[in-house]
Amino acid sequence: MNPTMREAKPEDKPFIEEIAKLTWGGGDYLARVFDDWLKDGGFYVLELEGKVIGTAKMTLLPGKVGWLEGLRVHPDYRGRGYGRLLHRFILNLGKKLAEEGKIETLEFATYFLNRESIAMARKDGFSVIAKFFNLGARVEDFQPEEPEPAEIGMEDLTLGIIPLGWKFVHRSGEALRWLRGNGEAYETGGFRFLATKNGATFTPLSTGLGCIRAVLPAMAWVARERDRERFDLMLPGGMKPVLSGLKRLGLFLWDETDEPNVLVFRKNLR
Template sequence: MEPLIREARPEDKPFIEEIARLTWDGEDYLAKVFDDWLKDGGFYVLELEGKVISTAKMTLLPEKVGWLEGLRVHPDYRGRGYGRKLHSFMLELGERLAREGKIEALEFATYFLNRESIAMAKKDGFKIVERFYYVQRALGDGEKPKPSKSDSLEELDYKGYIPYGWKFLHRCEESLRWLNRKAEIREYKGLKFLYVPMHENEPAFTPFKLSTESIKTLLPAMSFEARKIGYDSVDMMLPEDKSDLIEPLKELGFKNWTDFKEPDVLVFRKKL
């Protein structure tokens, strides 16, 4: 039977939960975001003989970006071309949305050792446009911050892309409005940070100011918010151009999957 690619439906949830349970040692966020992605649209599955075995999502971001995420294949069906088939479908969807004037480029982020996805992306014309270090620290004592908003892009120490969990937004006014509408923005001792709601993505934290002192000051507030949402660490995306903060972050207890040998999160872009 030929595989069928279609939009995801509520009854697909058990299949998606099974894929998530078998991915990244059961730590995949796919099951947590299922309801939100279903509501948002652009969420597709590949069905084979009545069973959903692959997923992919396109989220529309500011500056006419089609953000690709959630490409998964059930472990029992990997290596048979199903992921490639669904990925090709998403590229065709992107081309159609570009013709309709809804997007101008496709972008996505991935771990630097995800060789299969990287090779596939480069073959399809994607280029690396930004690199980040994914850093983590155990929770410390927590203190409650207050809700806040961002008044200006000048508050944010990010040049090209602003981290929003595992999504990355172009630094522009539209993104600022987008973040004020969707992100959890908090203020503590005159400093601000944001994070992604758990129902959208992994909740990595984005301090507005990237300095040793500001991150150190915000640790109790970020620990409080992480603990509140059931997360067991403070995670952040550190831009490659801020590598001077690596040693101070180590002293604050932050670790990295590669011990900071090189940036391990890559942002790809393909102009349409």
């Protein structure tokens, strides 16, 4: 029996939860975003004999970007070409949206050790447009301090590409509105940072070592309030020269590397 692609439905949630439980040691975010992705649309599943064995998501971002995310294959079905099938489906969807004038580029971010996704992307004409460090931290290593809510403006967006969790938007007025609507901003000691809603991945809006040292207790507070024992920071790859200093602040990389471990890819469609 051949697998079929279709839009995700509410009754798919148990299958998605199973895939998430078996991905990244149970740390996959897929189950947490399931309801939001259903509402947003562009969320697809690969079904085989009544069982959801894979997922893929197309999210429309500012600047006519089609953002690819959530490409997963159940561990029991890997190595059979289903990942490539999902990848081709979402690329063809991107071409269709480009023909309709809804998007102009496809973009996605992936971990630097995700060799299969990187190889597929390069083969299909994607190229790296930005590199970031994703560093982890433990709440218990800091004395949490409550920050104040903040309203960000264009002056806060000092990077050309701004992360919000594992999505990245290009600096513009439209992107600012999107960040305000999809994230939360906090301020402590005059320094601001972005947080994903209900998540624990943070973007410091000032990236000096002193600035990051100042916001870490506030990030720990937000993470603790969200029942997280750990949190992550997304930092530009240009901070490589101070990586040792970041580690002395209590931050760590998930794998041994001195290079940025998050790659942002783009493919122009027009």
